[in-house]
Amino acid sequence: MSQFNISKEITEVCSQLILSRNHLELIMKNLNHELNQGLGKDTNNEASIKCFPTYVRDLPNGKEIGKFLALDLGGTNFRVLLIELGGDNTLPSKFNSKSKIYAVPQNVMLGDGTGLFDHIAECLANFMKEHDVNKEKLPLGFTFSFPLRQEGLTKARLVTWTKGFNCSGVEGEDVVRLLQDSIKRRGDVEIDVCAVLNDTTGTLMSCAWLNPNCRIGLIVGNFPNKFTFFHIIKFYFILVHYLNLFFFFFF
Numbered sequence: 001m002s003q004f005n006i007s008k009e010i011t012e013v014c015s016q017l018i019l020s021r022n023h024l025e026l027i028m029k030n031l032n033h034e035l036n037q038g039l040g041k042d043t044n045n046e047a048s049i050k051c052f053p054t055y056v057r058d059l060p061n062g063k064e065i066g067k068f069l070a071l072d073l074g075g076t077n078f079r080v081l082l083i084e085l086g087g088d089n090t091l092p093s094k095f096n097s098k099s100k101i102y103a104v105p106q107n108v109m110l111g112d113g114t115g116l117f118d119h120i121a122e123c124l125a126n127f128m129k130e131h132d133v134n135k136e137k138l139p140l141g142f143t144f145s146f147p148l149r150q151e152g153l154t155k156a157r158l159v160t161w162t163k164g165f166n167c168s169g170v171e172g173e174d175v176v177r178l179l180q181d182s183i184k185r186r187g188d189v190e191i192d193v194c195a196v197l198n199d200t201t202g203t204l205m206s207c208a209w210l211n212p213n214c215r216i217g218l219i220v221g222n223f224p225n226k227f228t229f230f231h232i233i234k235f236y237f238i239l240v241h242y243l244n245l246f247f248f249f250f251f
Contacts, residue, residue: 054201055153060209062089069138069191071124071179074145074199075163076109077101078120080127089209100127113170113178121182125189137190144175145199145219156196 019027037043038051070081079101086094102123108116128134147159151174158171170178176196183191197205204217 050147050159052147052149052159052198054150054197056195056197056201056205059212059214060205062209062212063087064209067133067136067138069124069128069133069140070143070202071120071140072143072145072199072202073104073120074143076104078104078123080124082127082131082133085209098131100130109165109167111167113167113173114182116165116167116170117178117182118185120179121186124183124191125186128189134189137192139194140191141202142176142179142193142196143199143202144196148175148196148198150196153195154193 031049034047034049035051037047038049040047044051064085065087066085068083068085070079070083072079072081079099081097081099084096086096088094104116104119108119125134144156144158146162146165148156149159150156154176155174156176157174160171161167176193180191180193183189200217200219202217203219204214207214207217
């Protein structure tokens with residue numbers, strides 16, 4: 001086969017991947033429709049794009065001060081972070097971060113929920129001891145990157161497992177309580193879960209700390225995921241007395 005023929009075949013195949021303006025407009029129209037379906041009280045359950053509201057209602061201003069823990073679970077690995085903020089996001093010296101990645105073995109991913117959260121609690125405790133903060137009670141942000149139906153800033157129930165996880169006894173349960181129970185059973189460290197959130201929420205929060213103009217957190221991985229904010233009037237299923245507030249959502 002000649003080089004010319006190979007080039008021609010490649011061109012023909014690649015041409016199928018080129019979207020016309022009409023195709024793009026159709027995608028935009030369908031996406032907008034599905035987003036509105038996800039935002040509607042009567043259509044959310046059947047919507048292909050789940051727009052779950054979160055209780056995070058403000059962005060950081062870059063002046064935050066303190067020591068914080070972060071736990072990020074969203075796949076076969078999860079991260080634990082220790083972050084120190086010095087009150088000025090314009091100075092690199094005012095930000096310090098230490099982190100470690102831990103594996104989630106296959107048998108844990110497919111076992112019972114207690115085993116999963118005990119594994120997370122063990123890794124978290126080991127990390128805190130390694131960095132000499134195991135005697136402190138630090139605030140922790142829990143990034144749990146699976147479909148969650150939140151009932152408060154620190155309360156969220158797993159809707160369904162994705163990404164190869166299938167731990168029994170977790171769907172429909174409050175994942176913050178399950179984590180806290182595992183930590184309490186250990187008895188060697190203490191934490192204060194200040195928020196449970198999706199990975200896109202965490203992405204927006206961290207980027208907005210550096211750039212106050214940031215308004216969208218976007219994850220492009222196995223499953224595209226986005227976090228942004230709307231005026232709460234878009235959330236038809238939210239109570240009327242919230243109508244003057246802003247509300248974040250992720251899907």
